[in-house]
Amino acid sequence: MLTVASIDDLRARVGDVLGVSTFHEVTQETINRFADVTGDQQWIHTDPERAAATPFGGTIAHGYFTLALAPMLLAEVVPLDQFAMGVNYGLDKLRFPAPLRVGDSVRARVALDAVEDIPGGAQLRLTMTFEPESGGKPTCVANVLYRVFEGQS
Secondary structure (H helix, E strand, C coil): CCCCCCHHHHHCCCCCEEEECCCEECCHHHHHHHHHHHCCCCHHHHCHHHHCCCCCCCCECCHHHHHHCHHHHHHHHCCCCCCCEEEEEEEEEEECCCCCEECEEEEEEEEEEEEEEECCEEEEEEEEEEEECCCCCCCEEEEEEEEEECCCC
16 A cells, blocks of 8 residues: 655655555446445346356446445555545446456556646545456546645544
8 A cells, every 4th residue: 555645755656656545346236235225236247147148147236336445445456534524526437348257356547647736735646456356357437537635624
């Protein structure tokens, strides 16, 4: 885990891979709960028997489920709690190059692409590459924007 004390610490790391999170298992129970919350009950995510007959060989995670892991996995690599506030500002680009199969595990590789000044803080441009433990193509590549603010927390 990377220790960062200031925006200047981040600036010094632009262009670097900040680190890689641990692997987290994707279970059918978790996918079913995500489907309940989002209303996306598409059978390729929720019906293991039907999904077994597909080229995937079983159920796969929703793409947005994978993306939803970003805050947890990012916090493992570079916790931003030393700042007064950190917020997710959005995405510049998002792709799902390969499915994330239920039962596999996934981790995030985090690269810092840029640090840009904003009033009271900085905007971080990060590339998060979600890698399945089984190997192959990434399951998600997201160019994410986070804003961090210095000052009193």
